[in-house]
Amino acid sequence: MASVNRPDLLADVPIRSLLATDWYELDISDRNYRCGFNQRETFELFSRSAPFGGAYMICAGTVRALTYLLFTLTEEEAEWLVQCGLSEEFVGYLLSAGSDLFKGVDIWIVDEGRVVFPYEPLMRVQGPTIPVQMLETYALNAVNFSTLVATKAARMRYAAGERAVLLEFGMRRAHDLSHLVAARCAMIGGLDASSNTYASRIYGTQPRGSVMHSQIQRYDDELEAFRTLYQCALDKDRVTLLLDTYDAIQGAYNAVKVAEEMRRDGHELYAVRLDSGDLASLSRRVRSILTEAGFPNVKIILSGDLNEERIEQLVQAGADFDILGLGTELVTCAGQPALPGVYKMTATSDPNTGQAVGRIKLSNDPAKSTLPGAHQVYRFYSSDGMMQRDVIGLDPDDADLAESGGEPLLRQVVKDGEILLPPLSPSERLMEAKKRAAEDLRRLPKQYLALKGAPKFPVVLSKRTMELRESLARELEASPHCAGQQIPDWDES
Amino acid sequence: MASVNRPDLLADVPIRSLLATDWYELDISDRNYRCGFNQRETFELFSRSAPFGGAYMICAGTVRALTYLLFTLTEEEAEWLVQCGLSEEFVGYLLSAGSDLFKGVDIWIVDEGRVVFPYEPLMRVQGPTIPVQMLETYALNAVNFSTLVATKAARMRYAAGERAVLLEFGMRRAHDLSHLVAARCAMIGGLDASSNTYASRIYGTQPRGSVMHSQIQRYDDELEAFRTLYQCALDKDRVTLLLDTYDAIQGAYNAVKVAEEMRRDGHELYAVRLDSGDLASLSRRVRSILTEAGFPNVKIILSGDLNEERIEQLVQAGADFDILGLGTELVTCAGQPALPGVYKMTATSDPNTGQAVGRIKLSNDPAKSTLPGAHQVYRFYSSDGMMQRDVIGLDPDDADLAESGGEPLLRQVVKDGEILLPPLSPSERLMEAKKRAAEDLRRLPKQYLALKGAPKFPVVLSKRTMELRESLARELEASPHCAGQQIPDWDES
Numbered sequence: 001m002a003s004v005n006r007p008d009l010l011a012d013v014p015i016r017s018l019l020a021t022d023w024y025e026l027d028i029s030d031r032n033y034r035c036g037f038n039q040r041e042t043f044e045l046f047s048r049s050a051p052f053g054g055a056y057m058i059c060a061g062t063v064r065a066l067t068y069l070l071f072t073l074t075e076e077e078a079e080w081l082v083q084c085g086l087s088e089e090f091v092g093y094l095l096s097a098g099s100d101l102f103k104g105v106d107i108w109i110v111d112e113g114r115v116v117f118p119y120e121p122l123m124r125v126q127g128p129t130i131p132v133q134m135l136e137t138y139a140l141n142a143v144n145f146s147t148l149v150a151t152k153a154a155r156m157r158y159a160a161g162e163r164a165v166l167l168e169f170g171m172r173r174a175h176d177l178s179h180l181v182a183a184r185c186a187m188i189g190g191l192d193a194s195s196n197t198y199a200s201r202i203y204g205t206q207p208r209g210s211v212m213h214s215q216i217q218r219y220d221d222e223l224e225a226f227r228t229l230y231q232c233a234l235d236k237d238r239v240t241l242l243l244d245t246y247d248a249i250q251g252a253y254n255a256v257k258v259a260e261e262m263r264r265d266g267h268e269l270y271a272v273r274l275d276s277g278d279l280a281s282l283s284r285r286v287r288s289i290l291t292e293a294g295f296p297n298v299k300i301i302l303s304g305d306l307n308e309e310r311i312e313q314l315v316q317a318g319a320d321f322d323i324l325g326l327g328t329e330l331v332t333c334a335g336q337p338a339l340p341g342v343y344k345m346t347a348t349s350d351p352n353t354g355q356a357v358g359r360i361k362l363s364n365d366p367a368k369s370t371l372p373g374a375h376q377v378y379r380f381y382s383s384d385g386m387m388q389r390d391v392i393g394l395d396p397d398d399a400d401l402a403e404s405g406g407e408p409l410l411r412q413v414v415k416d417g418e419i420l421l422p423p424l425s426p427s428e429r430l431m432e433a434k435k436r437a438a439e440d441l442r443r444l445p446k447q448y449l450a451l452k453g454a455p456k457f458p459v460v461l462s463k464r465t466m467e468l469r470e471s472l473a474r475e476l477e478a479s480p481h482c483a484g485q486q487i488p489d490w491d492e493s
Numbered sequence: 494m495a496s497v498n499r500p501d502l503l504a505d506v507p508i509r510s511l512l513a514t515d516w517y518e519l520d521i522s523d524r525n526y527r528c529g530f531n532q533r534e535t536f537e538l539f540s541r542s543a544p545f546g547g548a549y550m551i552c553a554g555t556v557r558a559l560t561y562l563l564f565t566l567t568e569e570e571a572e573w574l575v576q577c578g579l580s581e582e583f584v585g586y587l588l589s590a591g592s593d594l595f596k597g598v599d600i601w602i603v604d605e606g607r608v609v610f611p612y613e614p615l616m617r618v619q620g621p622t623i624p625v626q627m628l629e630t631y632a633l634n635a636v637n638f639s640t641l642v643a644t645k646a647a648r649m650r651y652a653a654g655e656r657a658v659l660l661e662f663g664m665r666r667a668h669d670l671s672h673l674v675a676a677r678c679a680m681i682g683g684l685d686a687s688s689n690t691y692a693s694r695i696y697g698t699q700p701r702g703s704v705m706h707s708q709i710q711r712y713d714d715e716l717e718a719f720r721t722l723y724q725c726a727l728d729k730d731r732v733t734l735l736l737d738t739y740d741a742i743q744g745a746y747n748a749v750k751v752a753e754e755m756r757r758d759g760h761e762l763y764a765v766r767l768d769s770g771d772l773a774s775l776s777r778r779v780r781s782i783l784t785e786a787g788f789p790n791v792k793i794i795l796s797g798d799l800n801e802e803r804i805e806q807l808v809q810a811g812a813d814f815d816i817l818g819l820g821t822e823l824v825t826c827a828g829q830p831a832l833p834g835v836y837k838m839t840a841t842s843d844p845n846t847g848q849a850v851g852r853i854k855l856s857n858d859p860a861k862s863t864l865p866g867a868h869q870v871y872r873f874y875s876s877d878g879m880m881q882r883d884v885i886g887l888d889p890d891d892a893d894l895a896e897s898g899g900e901p902l903l904r905q906v907v908k909d910g911e912i913l914l915p916p917l918s919p920s921e922r923l924m925e926a927k928k929r930a931a932e933d934l935r936r937l938p939k940q941y942l943a944l945k946g947a948p949k950f951p952v953v954l955s956k957r958t959m960e961l962r963e964s965l966a967r968e969l970e971a972s973p974h975c976a977g978q979q980i981p982d983w984d985e986s
Contacts, residue, residue: 014507015670019691022664024702026690031725037711080694087727133707140665141672171515172633173831175671177508179634182668197519198512201573209517214626214838217852218530232524234580245854276861332830338666338821345707359710361738368769 008423009067012180012202018073018094018101019081022137026081029130030090038129040104042347042356042374044121045139048367051148051336052308055454056444058154058437059116060185061146062109062123063429065139066419069102099417102131107414108395110377112429113150113188113436114409115444117390117459120377122147122341124395124410131417136343145178146185148339152308152330153189154441158449159311165323167208168194169303170331182331184426188433190441191326204427210273210301210325216245226258230269236262240271240301243286248274252286256293271299271323279304280317287320299323307334308451344370360472372472373465378406387443391493393462401462401493460491501916502560505673505695511566511587511594512574515630519574522623523583531622533597535840535849535867537614538632541860544644544829545801548947549937551647551930552609553678554639555602555616556922558632559912562595592910595624600907601888603870605922606643606681606929607902608937610883610952613870615640615834617888617903624910629836638671639678641832645801645823646682647934651942652804658816660701661687662796663824675824677919681926683934684819697920703766703794703818709738719751723762729755733764733794736779741767745779749786764792764816772797773810780813792816800827801944837863853965865965866958871899880936884986886955894955894986953984 010016032038045065050057073081078095082088094101105127110116122143125132153166160166168186171179183199193208194200200207211229219225226241233239241258243251252272259269272290274282279302290298302314303325311324328334347356358372376395380388393401395410402408413421424432441449448457461469469490503509525531538558543550566574571588575581587594598620603609615636618625646659653659661679664672676692686701687693693700704722712718719734726732734751736744745765752762765783767775772795783791795807796818804817821827840849851865869888875881886894888903895901906913917925934942941950954962962983 015673015691017691019694021690022662022688022702023690023693023700024688024705027702028704028708030727031722032708034727035721035725037721037725039711041707041711043707077694084693084700085728085731129711133705136705137665141667141669144666145668169515172630172834172836173637174634175638175668175825175830176634176674177670178668180508180670195515195517197514197516198508198510200516200577201512201570207516207577209515209520211521212517212626212629213854214534214536215521215525217838217854218532218534218622218841228528228530229524232528232530234523234527235578238578328831328833332668334830337668337825337827337830340666340821345710348711361706361710 006070006419006423008425008429009063009419009421010070011426012184013064013067016067016071017077018071019077020068020071020138021134025134025137026086029134030086032129032133033090033093034087039351040126040349040354041129041132041345043125043132043136043343044346044375045123045143045341045343046119046121047147047339047341049118049340051151051333051339052155053452054151054155055448055450055457056115056117056151057147057339058150058189059110059114059122059147060112060150060188060433061143061181062112063421064142064146064181065109065123066107066414068135068138069099069105069414069417069419072098102127102417104128105131105414105417106412108410108412110409111411111433111436113433113440115387115437115440116409117457119371119459120390120392121375121410124374126374140341140343144339144341146181147341148333148336149182149185149331150189150437152333153186153191154437155308155451156311156326156330157190158441159308159315159451160324161315164321166191167323167325168196168330169325170327171196173328174331179331184430186326186330187430188437190437202426203430204425210240210271211242213242213245216242222246222251223254223257226254227261230258230262236265236267238270240273241269242273242275244274244276248277248282249285249289252289256289256295259293259295259298269295269298271301273301273303273325275303280314280319283320284318301325303327305329312451346370346372347374358468358472360469360476362473362476371461371465371469373468375465377409378402379409380406381443385443386445387457389458389460391460391462392465394464394468397464398462458491460493462493466490466492499563499912499916501918501922502556502912502914503563504919505677506557506560509564510570511564512570513561513564513631514627518627518630519579522627523579525622525626526583526586527580532844533619533842533847534622534625534838536618536625536629536836537839537868538616538636538834538836539612539614540640540832540834542611542833544641544826544832545648546945547644547648548941548943548950549608549610549644550640550832551643551682552603552607552615552640553605553643553681553926554636554674555605556914557635557639557674558602558616559600559907561628561631562592562598562907562910562912565591595620595910597621598624598907598910599905601903601905603902604904604926604929606926606933608880608930608933609902610950612864612952613883613885614868614903617867619867633834633836637832637834639674640834641826641829642675642678642824643682643930645826646679646684647930648801648944649804649819649823650683651934652801652808652944653817654808657814659684660816660818661689661820661823662818663820664689666821667824672824677923679819679823680923681930683930695919696923697918703733703764704735706735706738709735715739715744716747716750719747720754723751723755729758729760731763733766734762735766735768737767737769741770741775742778742782745782749782749788752786752788752791762788762791764794766794766796766818768796773807773812776813777811794818796820798822805944839863839865840867851961851965853962853969855966855969864954864958864962866961868958870902871895872902873899874936878936879938880950882951882953884953884955885958887957887961890957891955951984953986955986959983959985
């Protein structure tokens with residue numbers, strides 16, 4: 001039963017109320033409940049475009065979306081809902097149903113960390129009208145931001161190269177409590193650790209940090225500040241010095257003095273950090289000062305409003321760094337702070353036969369039309385193991401695509417309202433997703449990794465998806481509902 | 494004592510751990526603790542620019558920032574901190590200190606809802622080195638996003654005019670759990686209510702919503718869908734119909750049919766919603782269809798990626814609306830998803846005399862220099878009650894500015910670690926902030942409200958602030974720390 005407590009899934013979900021949704025999900029469900037409207041419906045969650053001008057997304061948040069199935073309603077919340085205008089019948093039902101609210105619901109998700117493309121469902125929800133509708137807002141909230149940050153992080157990792165250590169430093173600029181999931185999804189997308197202590201504890205990673213300018217300012221003299229940072233360090237081989245409080249080059253010479261004192265004591269300076277100025281040229285000058293003084297192995301940390309484009313520029317300008325601190329641009333997803341993910345009804349059941357019936361919504365904007373049916377995404381690889389193309393097929397009708405080598409991306413994780421995912425610690429779940437992302441990004445042909453101007457990855461429709469879509473579109477175009485809307489162009493597999 | 498439980502302050506703060514900060518705040522505090530470094534310091538939180546190209550900000554999140562003083566550490570968290578590399582001495586201190594950790598800390602804040610300008614401290618923290626440093630990350634996280642959203646909302650309210658009802662619809666695109674604070678600060682800045690049910694319950698507002706496209710698609714026929722929405726409504730005078738699932742104009746004619754049926758039953762159709770297409774022209778056509786059919790009072794709701802510029806365009810294009818649904822652009826603060834708020838040390842105490850000593854940080858970028866001293870902001874009004882200029886003075890030295898009519902914006906809310914704020918429900922606190930914002934925006938001369946190209950509001954330095962700053966800058970410029978950095982130009986009061 002979904003009601004079984006799942007601390008592994010809820011460890012990073014501090015708000016656990018069925019109220020965590022838009023009012024209309026409850027208000028309309030109330031009407032459907034009282035009118036006895038109930039059918040089996042299929043909803044799919046997808047984005048019509050990849051963010052930041054790239055070709056791909058890193059799927060994330062699909063597990064978080066499921067936690068709504070574990071939420072409850074308190075007596076006080078129930079009373080308040082009635083005061084707000086819901087019916088006592090429906091609220092009483094929500095209260096008494098408990099986890100039975102989601103009975104009959106089946107959910108398929110793309111695993112976190114997988115590379116996905118526009119129009120591919122990241123989540124497919126099938127079940128009775130009320131629970132599948134109620135899930136909409138929460139699922140979108142969970143998937144949109146997580147996928148966005150994981151994708152942003154993957155782009156930054158791509159720009160920085162595989163060698164650099166990338167640290168998430170964004171809590172102070174993150175959108176309030178989103179700092180937690182931002183740290184998580186930054187790591188899924190390719191970062192190594194976070195400065196966010198709370199997130200590090202939840203996700204089982206070593207929190208990382210350096211030193212703030214105010215600590216240097218606490219001393220009249222920079223050299224004294226550096227020396228004290230060393231002398232007071234518990235682990236004297238992990239000392240980081242911040243060079244740019246006054247003048248970064250002078251700071252580098254002061255760092256050398258302290259590094260020499262440390263070496264006399266049997267310790268090595270771990271790192272220096274530059275947080276402002278022309279990072280490319282400063283980092284090279286600092287490296288040469290350190291190297292000439294006999295400290296070539298001191299790590300150089302760069303930070304300061306870095307995004308993937310600026311990282312690319314740093315690399316091209318020959319910046320010399322070992323570690324990047326990535327904050328504001330990463331956690332706020334500057335450039336595109338929202339993934340335009342949507343949750344659309346793609347099939348219903350025939351009230352008489354119970355048979356699935358594809359649903360299409362046409363639009364004056366062809367890109368906004370939906371794909372009818374319940375879908376599975378089949379991924380095909382070339383003989384060298386690289387991703388070749390994805391086929392959006394019908395589930396189960398196109399199962400033969402799996403037999404011919406297509407890897408199904410969606411897998412069932414909820415059956416009849418019960419979450420099937422095995423218990424995994426938040427840390428294990430994060431590390432699995434991170435591994436998947438790294439593997440998938442290695443199998444994505446290089447041209448699709450470009451930050452800008454990447455070609456569209458081939459995502460095509462199966463013959464059956466195409467036929468269903470065209471027959472429904474023809475039907476709808478002939479109906480009084482249609483006012484000149486078109487279906488978008490798709491390639492067939 | 495700060496340890497007194499403050500459910501009123503914590504109702505919307507589900508993460509309540511001292512770990513909710515950057516690692517370096519703890520790591521460096523550990524060193525200061527073990528080295529016995531302790532002095533009285535002043536930190537100020539401010540933004541060097543107003544967001545979205547505007548002239549002003551709506552202060553928010555300053556109360557939320559204080560909740561860190563109520564946080565604790567569990568035994569398990571303490572153990573984990575030691576595993577991560579903190580000293581047992583320091584962690585033991587954190588664990589045993591409890592609320593005494595913040596003993597000696599005094600905090601002044603600008604009340605939520607006040608109009609503020611670049612460089613003005615929204616928060617001033619004075620106290621011993623360790624607690625004032627530890628507060629940094631959390632305070633910035635709390636203030637940066639809240640102030641950003643409240644400001645975005647105020648801009649949208651300005652564009653929409655005072656008459657329109659503005660609803661926050663953004664939960665599905667908000668950055669994960671930031672949906673809660675986004676709803677709150679949207680209302681502070683000028684919105685009327687939110688679709689976010691959980692937030693509405695916490696903040697005591699009536700949740701609002703309309704109807705989703707999938708509900709219309711559940712019926713073969715739009716008219717049948719509309720009719721059922723009416724028939725199943727609990728409050729039959731609050732029915733909203735969504736017009737654009739198929740064709741908005743056809744939808745309007747169907748809405749008229751249902752409105753006629755409703756009137757025969759003694760009810761009036763409440764509203765219709767348009768969510769796509771050319772909203773300006775569609776809304777006018779829908780209004781004329783409704784009016785000609787005898788339903789001039791039906792409210793028209795417009796939505797669909799609206800931001801302040803698009804609202805302004807709608808108004809200029811003569812769109813006819815009563816209610817706007819504002820989502821993605823508002824809650825993600827698209828355009829500028831981060832307020833560049835910083836938390837800087839502006840004074841320390843002389844180790845021998847205990848006297849406050851202003852601290853200045855010069856920078857190669859003059860805008861990045863800090864203002865030394867502990868400041869108060871004095872606001873002066875013209876005889877007509879409109880804001881004239883703000884003076885950043887020294888506290889308490891410039892107290893005479895208050896006697897000469899300057900309104901002090903910062904007020905002390907924490908004394909010796911104790912939060913002085915009277916208990917107020919989250920709803921009352923929100924409504925007070927909302928009222929302040931509305932009042933302040935009325936007193937801000939019109940030219941500063943412009944969405945783009947607004948002049949800079951006059952914020953000047955008091956004579957004493959100016960003198961302190963110049964004497965410290967001269968001192969620093971003469972020191973080996975300085976490498977050609979400059980102090981920025983400021984006007985004197």
